[in-house]
Amino acid sequence: MCQLLGMNCNVPTDVTFSFTGFAQRGGKTDHHSDGWGIAFFEDKGLRHFVDHQAAVESPVAELIRRYPIKSKNVIAHIRKATQGVVSLQNCHPFVRELWGRYWVFAHNGDLKDFRPRLHSHFRPVGDTDSEHAFCWIMQELAKSHASVPSIPELTLTLKELAARISPHGTFNFLLSNGQALWAHATTSLYYLERRHPFGEAHLSDEDLKLDFSQETSEKDEVSVVVTSPLTRNEAWKAFGKGELVVFSEGRRLEV
Amino acid sequence: MCQLLGMNCNVPTDVTFSFTGFAQRGGKTDHHSDGWGIAFFEDKGLRHFVDHQAAVESPVAELIRRYPIKSKNVIAHIRKATQGVVSLQNCHPFVRELWGRYWVFAHNGDLKDFRPRLHSHFRPVGDTDSEHAFCWIMQELAKSHASVPSIPELTLTLKELAARISPHGTFNFLLSNGQALWAHATTSLYYLERRHPFGEAHLSDEDLKLDFSQETSEKDEVSVVVTSPLTRNEAWKAFGKGELVVFSEGRRLEV
Numbered sequence: 022m023c024q025l026l027g028m029n030c031n032v033p034t035d036v037t038f039s040f041t042g043f044a045q046r047g048g049k050t051d052h053h054s055d056g057w058g059i060a061f062f063e064d065k066g067l068r069h070f071v072d073h074q075a076a077v078e079s080p081v082a083e084l085i086r087r088y089p090i091k092s093k094n095v096i097a098h099i100r101k102a103t104q105g106v107v108s109l110q111n112c113h114p115f116v117r118e119l120w121g122r123y124w125v126f127a128h129n130g131d132l133k134d135f136r137p138r139l140h141s142h143f144r145p146v147g148d149t150d151s152e153h154a155f156c157w158i159m160q161e162l163a164k165s166h167a168s169v170p171s172i173p174e175l176t177l178t179l180k181e182l183a184a185r186i187s188p189h190g191t192f193n194f195l196l197s198n199g200q201a202l203w204a205h206a207t208t209s210l211y212y213l214e215r216r217h218p219f220g221e222a223h224l225s226d227e228d229l230k231l232d233f234s235q236e237t238s239e240k241d242e243v244s245v246v247v248t249s250p251l252t253r254n255e256a257w258k259a260f261g262k263g264e265l266v267v268f269s270e271g272r273r274l275e276v
Numbered sequence: 277m278c279q280l281l282g283m284n285c286n287v288p289t290d291v292t293f294s295f296t297g298f299a300q301r302g303g304k305t306d307h308h309s310d311g312w313g314i315a316f317f318e319d320k321g322l323r324h325f326v327d328h329q330a331a332v333e334s335p336v337a338e339l340i341r342r343y344p345i346k347s348k349n350v351i352a353h354i355r356k357a358t359q360g361v362v363s364l365q366n367c368h369p370f371v372r373e374l375w376g377r378y379w380v381f382a383h384n385g386d387l388k389d390f391r392p393r394l395h396s397h398f399r400p401v402g403d404t405d406s407e408h409a410f411c412w413i414m415q416e417l418a419k420s421h422a423s424v425p426s427i428p429e430l431t432l433t434l435k436e437l438a439a440r441i442s443p444h445g446t447f448n449f450l451l452s453n454g455q456a457l458w459a460h461a462t463t464s465l466y467y468l469e470r471r472h473p474f475g476e477a478h479l480s481d482e483d484l485k486l487d488f489s490q491e492t493s494e495k496d497e498v499s500v501v502v503t504s505p506l507t508r509n510e511a512w513k514a515f516g517k518g519e520l521v522v523f524s525e526g527r528r529l530e531v
Contacts, residue, residue, distance in 0.1 A: 065401050066364025069324055080343045088335045109321025117373060121399035142397050142418065144376035146320050163397065 023113070023129040025210070026059075026097040027195040027246040029202035029268035033063070034243055035089035036097070038231045042224035042251045044076040044086065046099055054114040057099040059085060060125040061092035062199035066122045068092075071112035094197040098127035110147035114195075115155050117143055119162065120169045122198045126155040129248060130191025130207060154192070158182050172201045176267045176276040178204055195246060197207050201269040204246045206260030212246045213257050214272055222252040242271030278368070278384040280465070281352040282450040288318070289342035289498055291352070293486045297479035297506045299331040299341065301354055302334050311367040312354040313460040314340060315380040316347035317454035320379045323347075326367035349452040353382035365402035365454050369450075370410050372398055374417065375424045377453045381410040384503060385446025385462060408475035409447070427456045431522045431531040434458055450501060456524040459501045461515030467501045468512050469527055477507040497526030516517035 026043045028036050039276040040059070056077065058071035068090060072079045076099050105111040114127040128151035136153055141160035145152040152204075158179075165178050179196070183205045186192050193210050198268035204210060217231035219238075246268070250257040260266065267274050281298045283291050296312070312334065313326035323345060327334045331354050353368035360366040383406035391408055394400075396418060398411035413434075420433050434451070438460045441447050448465050449458040451458040459465060472495075474488035501523070505512040515521065522529050 063364040064325070066328075066367070068326060068364065071321070071323060073321075080339065084335065084339050091462065109318040112321070116371075118399065118401060119397070122399050123401055142374070144373065146373060146376050146378055 023101050024099040024248045025127055025129045025193060025195050025246070026095075027197070027202050027204060028092070028095040029197075029244045029271060030093045031034070031240070031242045031271040033091035034241070035091050035095055036095045037086060037089050038222070038229075039245055039251055040097065041086050042226040043097060043099070043247070044082050045226040046076070053135075054158070055100045055107045056109070057082065057097070058112045058114050059095065060093040060096035060114045060116065060186060061090050062123075062197065063092060066120060067116065067125065067199070069114070069116055069125075073107055073109050073112060083230040094140060094199050094202055096125050096127050096195045096197055096202070097266045098129070103148035104131065105147055105252070108147065111149050113151060115152050117155070117159050119159055122169055124159060124196065124198050126158070127195050128154065129193040132186065132190040132192065135186060135189035154186055158196075163266055169198070172267060172269055172274065176203065176274075177266070179205075180265045184263070187263055193219060193248070200265050202244070202246065203265065203267050204260070205265040207262060209248050210246060210260040211250050211257040212260070212266065212273070213255055214242065214244050216242045216271070221254070223254050224226065225251055225253050244271055278356050279354040279503045280382055280384045280448060280450050280501070281350075282452070282457050282459060283347075283350040284499045284526060285348045285496070286526040288346035288348055288494070288499045290342060290346050291350045291475070292344050293473035293479070293484075294500055295352065295508055296341055296484060298352060298354070298502070299337050299483040300481040301331070310355045310362045311364070312337065313369050313382070314350065314352035315369045316345050316370065317349040317378075317452065318347060320377060320454055322371065322380065322454070324369070324371055324380075326364060328362055328364050328367055349454055349457055351380050351382050351450045351452055351457070353384070357515070360402055360404035363402065366404050366407075368406060370407050372410070372414050374414055377424055379414060379451065379453050381413070382450050383409065383489045384448040387441065387445040387447065390441060409441055412472070413451075424453070425523055427522060427529065428531045430456075430522070431458065431529075434460075435520045439518070442518055448503070456522050457501065458520065458522050459515070460520040462517060465501060465515040466503075466504050466505050466512040467499060467515070467521065467528070468510055470498045470500070471496070471526070476509070478509050480506055480508050481514075499523040499526055499528065
């Protein structure tokens with residue numbers, strides 16, 4: 022199974038601490054060594070890094086661990102190939118442009134017999150079920166709205182679309198357009214909302230701890246979504262099966 | 277004026293040597309410090325790096341100089357902002373997907389009053405004339421062909437499109453879909469075809485030389501396109517005004 026990591030914040034925040042633990046799962050504490058990727062929004066702009074080397078060995082992952090890129094919306098993925106060969110074009114997250122915004126998508130799971138005809142202009146470049154599903158979502162979003170809708174409107178549309186894909190298999194995914202982070206779970210997905218008062222966090226995958234009270238201001242709010250809890254001493258909440266949650270400005274929105 | 281660098285090869289080749297000289301123009305030997313970017317194709321996959329820091333200071337550029345990413349098609353750009361603020365979404369090269377392939381575009385120059393209506397689905401994310409022109413090119417390509425055309429067919433279409441944009445100003449650009457590299461010049465653009473027998477090259481922007489005969493095999497062919505010659509001792513050819521050239525498998529094609 023692949024591993025997902027998402028972060029949504031109210032102020033640009035670096036993901037160095039979480040990524041350090043997460044990257045260990047790419048070939049060290051877990052066996053997901055078929056590539057990895059990460060995307061950071063900066064306003065509407067995007068930094069997108071993919072590599073088909075294992076995240077623990079990748080010089081690009083080393084850069085991310087050392088260079089604190091600050092972002093309000095981050096999506097990362099470590100790949101264990103189930104469908105599609107190990108190649109750069111099959112590395113998540115995938116990116117497309119719609120309505121003058123970039124959209125970033127990463128998927129964990131396996132979809133069976135989900136290859137709907139893509140009659141619009143979004144086409145997969147690689148050969149994964151995941152990118153095919155993403156292109157279908159983009160196609161359906163483009164048909165459902167004339168321009169970027171509000172976050173609640175988009176959330177309702179995404180709930181409908183996720184419900185149509187979910188019967189085909191395991192569909193844990195993260196999606197962001199730089200305004201919000203959407204997360205959908207079939208099997209394993211957890212989230213955490215960090216806000217004042219901040220405490221100390223201990224990584225599960227590496228012997229490293231960080232006192233967030235030293236790194237943050239009282240107004241900071243950060244939500245983290247991940248396949249399995251990244252820290253040992255914080256209260257991660259499990260997603261329900263088929264649950265789609267949207268995070269904006271660092272907190273879960275009720276839609 | 278911005279700076280462009282393109283490379284097209286018959287075998288995956290690293291761009292470390294050329295990029296080392298080129299990156300000096302981002303804030304050191306020339307004053308283009310409003311961001312930079314580079315894209316490397318690996319088969320149909322793409323590594324895309326953008327940064328709004330000056331290339332001489334950017335940790336991401338440092339990574340590119342040290343990590344020899346091998347690619348058959350590379351496009352790099354150093355930005356001097358003429359239109360659009362300094363922000364990540366305005367950094368070239370820009371990327372879009374069409375017909376299941378990524379397309380990468382970088383522009384040097386300034387277009388006046390070229391804001392044609394974009395009636396299709398390609399929309400700029402940032403606010404540069406360059407990204408607007410790229411979206412228009414993608415729109416017109418999508419209308420002209422049903423799927424990825426042959427390189428000569430695409431070249432003819434691109435010649436027509438470039439001729440329609442060129443009257444609006446300076447339109448030096450590089451475009452690649454991973455199969456070929458197209459280059460169009462209004463003012464300053466040079467190219468070089470390196471093939472057997474290889475010799476020694478001396479960078480113009482830094483005191484560095486490289487003996488390509490030690491780094492290559494007899495079959496290697498590499499074309500490099502750049503705003504101004506990167507080396508002091510090789511026979512760079514200047515583009516004519518309005519000339520569009522396509523490079524495939526490391527050499528110029530006559531179309």
